[in-house]
Amino acid sequence: xxxxxLILNRIASALLTLLLVSLVIFIIxxxxxxxxxxxxxxQSATPEQVAALRHDLGLDRPAYVRFGDWVGxxxxxxxxxxxxxxxxxxxxxxxxxxxxxxxxxxxxxxxVPLSLLIGISAAMxxxxxxxxMLSISTLAMVAxxxxxxxTLGVLIFSVKLRLLPSITMVTSDQPWGEFxxxxxxxxxxxxxxxxxxxxxxxxxxxxxxxxxPYVEMAMLKGVGRVAIxxxxxxxxxxxxxxxxxxxxxSYLLGGAIIVETIFNYPGLASLMVNAVTSRDTPLLQACAMxxxxxxxxxxxxADIIAILANPRLHNK
Amino acid sequence: MIRSxxxxxxxxxxxxxxxxLTAMFGPxxxxxxxxxxxxxxxxxxxxxxxxxxxxxxxxxxxxxxxYGARYTVGLAAAAAMLAxxxxxxxxxxxxxxxxxxxxxxxxxxxxxxxxxxxxxxxxLVAAFGSSIPLLLVICAFTYVPGSYRIxxxxxxxxxxxxxxxxxxxxxxxxxxxxxxxxxxxxxxxxLADFGLRxxxxxxxxxxxxxxxxxxxxxxxxxxxxxxxxxxxxxxxxPAIIVPAIAIATLTIGVNLLIDAMRGKR
Numbered sequence: 001x002x003x004x005x006l007i008l009n010r011i012a013s014a015l016l017t018l019l020l021v022s023l024v025i026f027i028i029x030x031x032x033x034x035x036x037x038x039x040x041x042x043q044s045a046t047p048e049q050v051a052a053l054r055h056d057l058g059l060d061r062p063a064y065v066r067f068g069d070w071v072g073x074x075x076x077x078x079x080x081x082x083x084x085x086x087x088x089x090x091x092x093x094x095x096x097x098x099x100x101x102x103x104x105x106x107x108x109x110x111x112v113p114l115s116l117l118i119g120i121s122a123a124m125x126x127x128x129x130x131x132x133m134l135s136i137s138t139l140a141m142v143a144x145x146x147x148x149x150x151t152l153g154v155l156i157f158s159v160k161l162r163l164l165p166s167i168t169m170v171t172s173d174q175p176w177g178e179f180x181x182x183x184x185x186x187x188x189x190x191x192x193x194x195x196x197x198x199x200x201x202x203x204x205x206x207x208x209x210x211x212x213p214y215v216e217m218a219m220l221k222g223v224g225r226v227a228i229x230x231x232x233x234x235x236x237x238x239x240x241x242x243x244x245x246x247x248x249x250s251y252l253l254g255g256a257i258i259v260e261t262i263f264n265y266p267g268l269a270s271l272m273v274n275a276v277t278s279r280d281t282p283l284l285q286a287c288a289m290x291x292x293x294x295x296x297x298x299x300x301x302a303d304i305i306a307i308l309a310n311p312r313l314h315n316k
Numbered sequence: 317m318i319r320s321x322x323x324x325x326x327x328x329x330x331x332x333x334x335x336x337l338t339a340m341f342g343p344x345x346x347x348x349x350x351x352x353x354x355x356x357x358x359x360x361x362x363x364x365x366x367x368x369x370x371x372x373x374x375x376x377x378x379x380x381x382x383y384g385a386r387y388t389v390g391l392a393a394a395a396a397m398l399a400x401x402x403x404x405x406x407x408x409x410x411x412x413x414x415x416x417x418x419x420x421x422x423x424x425x426x427x428x429x430x431x432x433x434x435x436x437x438x439x440l441v442a443a444f445g446s447s448i449p450l451l452l453v454i455c456a457f458t459y460v461p462g463s464y465r466i467x468x469x470x471x472x473x474x475x476x477x478x479x480x481x482x483x484x485x486x487x488x489x490x491x492x493x494x495x496x497x498x499x500x501x502x503x504x505x506x507l508a509d510f511g512l513r514x515x516x517x518x519x520x521x522x523x524x525x526x527x528x529x530x531x532x533x534x535x536x537x538x539x540x541x542x543x544x545x546x547x548x549x550x551x552x553x554p555a556i557i558v559p560a561i562a563i564a565t566l567t568i569g570v571n572l573l574i575d576a577m578r579g580k581r
Binding site for chain 1: 324423426427428430431432433434435438439440441442443515519522523526527528529539542546549550551552556557560561563564567568570571572575
């Protein structure tokens with residue numbers, strides 16, 4: 001099979017998964033006991049009123065029609081109307097999405113170089129002090145709840161040292177210093193788990209290459225350790241490393257939910273939590289789909305990079 | 317067995333035993349009733365009467381923590397057990413059942429695994445609410461696909477082994493092969509997987525409670541304890557720090573233990 005066919009297959013399978021995921025989300029959120037019409041009118045509503053509102057909301061149509069409508073709406077960029085805000089879901093999300101993307105981009109910009117540095121140096125000194133410290137702290141960090149990191153961060157940097165704000169303000173005309181100060185704590189809290197995962201996987205990818213015979217050859221030739229890693233190992237490990245980065249970044253999705261809530265950050269994840277509390281089903285469904293799509297996109301990117309980086313597939 | 321564990325494993329084991337005992341017998345040791353207002357002062361610091369201070373309503377944090385362990389440890393252990401057993405059961409069914417069944421189950425689980433666990437749990441909580449039994453089912457349901465995936469790959473590999481093929485030629489029934497030949501050889505790796513699921517569920521559950529979507533007042537697990545005392549953060553009250561650290565010691569302890577047990581084999 002040619003490499004392009006392989007990639008196309010992977011993309012098609014991701015799209016199919018996304019469709020199935022949307023079906024699962026629709027089924028779960030459609031099972032809401034006591035439907036939205038009842039919820040909106042309260043206990044005192046007569047059955048006729050409820051029936052009328054159900055009809056207005058289109059809830060009396062068969063489930064598969066509603067599912068088709070909903071998926072069609074999402075694809076065309078109109079996933080319905082938010083019940084609480086009484087605004088199109090698309091507008092509510094358009095307001096929040098850039099904030100979350102900015103937070104994710106900043107976290108990626110911070111974690112990627114740092115994890116590369118930690119992972120590569122740990123791999124070069126395998127079994128050394130740095131390497132052992134890395135493996136223990138990775139183990140601990142992966143098991144740490146995000147809100148612990150965030151609350152400890154607030155306690156140290158906002159309460160004790162009074163250096164950073166404990167709530168993240170988002171304004172369009174922030175000066176640079178202000179901007180950095182307000183994003184430091186959320187980015188740090190998100191980064192802990194991501195760095196732990198990413199540097200561990202980078203380490204594994206580099207060690208995998210260091211075990212290859214060509215490294216031994218280079219060593220016998222008398223090439224220095226740094227030169228071996230830079231000239232021989234990294235070009236070969238770049239595929240697995242980028243793959244590891246994409247996979248680790250998917251941890252951001254879960255972390256964002258906690259971190260955005262703690263810092264009162266006006267992003268998509270805190271919007272979704274609000275949608276759960278206020279039982280705003282259309283908004284909740286749309287947010288869930290965005291997160292699932294982002295997750296699948298990262299996994300797909302990781303897969304495609306792995307395929308592209310595999311030299312055995314190029315020759316076929 | 318214990319002696320052969322590395323130091324980190326021993327620390328992990330001790331932490332796990334400590335939390336298990338706390339969850340079982342903690343409420344008996346609590347100096348104050350869980351909901352009692354015992355201090356006129358709120359967010360008081362560590363003192364001889366209140367070993368971990370008091371919370372935002374002047375309740376004893378130590379007692380609330382002892383009661384909270386029951387929810388965090390007990391609920392997570394029960395949910396992890398349910399997830400593992402369901403996952404293993406479905407995996408065995410897929411491994412010995414018809415190819416169509418295997419395809420269907422695996423496709424379904426692949427779909428479920430493509431939904432980030434926190435997102436899935438939020439959607440489930442929104443749809444069904446968050447009473448204690450529902451939380452248990454929601455946490456278990458969220459982690460069945462992961463358990464299934466690992467159990468299935470183990471079971472499918474084992475099903476190819478010679479001794480299983482021999483059993484098949486002998487004419488043993490599907491269920492005999494699944495339960496008597498394949499299952500016993502899966503137990504050990506699945507135990508490590510159970511430990512990991514437990515950690516994930518503790519984190520998920522306390523995360524939900526922290527958002528106010530998990531264990532509901534007057535009941536409180538560690539996550540709710542952090543949430544309800546969040547206003548004490550500005551004073552650095554033990555009421556918010558202690559439960560957060562409690563979660564970390566529990567999850568890190570389990571992780572250390574699993575890691576040590578893996579390294580031994």
